[in-house]
Amino acid sequence: MVGRRAVEVRPVQLRHFEIFAAAAAGLIALLADSSTGKILAYAKNTAALTAIIGACTTLPVWRARRLPAAVVVQLMVVVVKENSDFFNQALQVMASHIPGSSQSND
Numbered sequence: 001m002v003g004r005r006a007v008e009v010r011p012v013q014l015r016h017f018e019i020f021a022a023a024a025a026g027l028i029a030l031l032a033d034s035s036t037g038k039i040l041a042y043a044k045n046t047a048a049l050t051a052i053i054g055a056c057t058t059l060p061v062w063r064a065r066r067l068p069a070a071v072v073v074q075l076m077v078v079v080v081k082e083n084s085d086f087f088n089q090a091l092q093v094m095a096s097h098i099p100g101s102s103q104s105n106d
Contacts (some may be wrong), residue, residue: 008058010056019048042073049064
């Protein structure tokens, strides 16, 4: 929920992957060493954040631009978490196709 509006999170699309990766990497770095100043600096990258929030949620970009910085960061955390589950599943599928990965250690 953002305000009184229910917001759904969607998987990142390939065309948004590069900007998603940049925004997610910044968020992970922020979470590892956060402070109020760093949160505000991260939230100032509004073009990347609002693009990802607009692409990966049901929230329109124009509305994302009007959200408080703290809400944008919180919403980005949810987007990254939801998409990380997808990436973990994709990695497992890829690993299962690597020759020799299905062999058991006897």
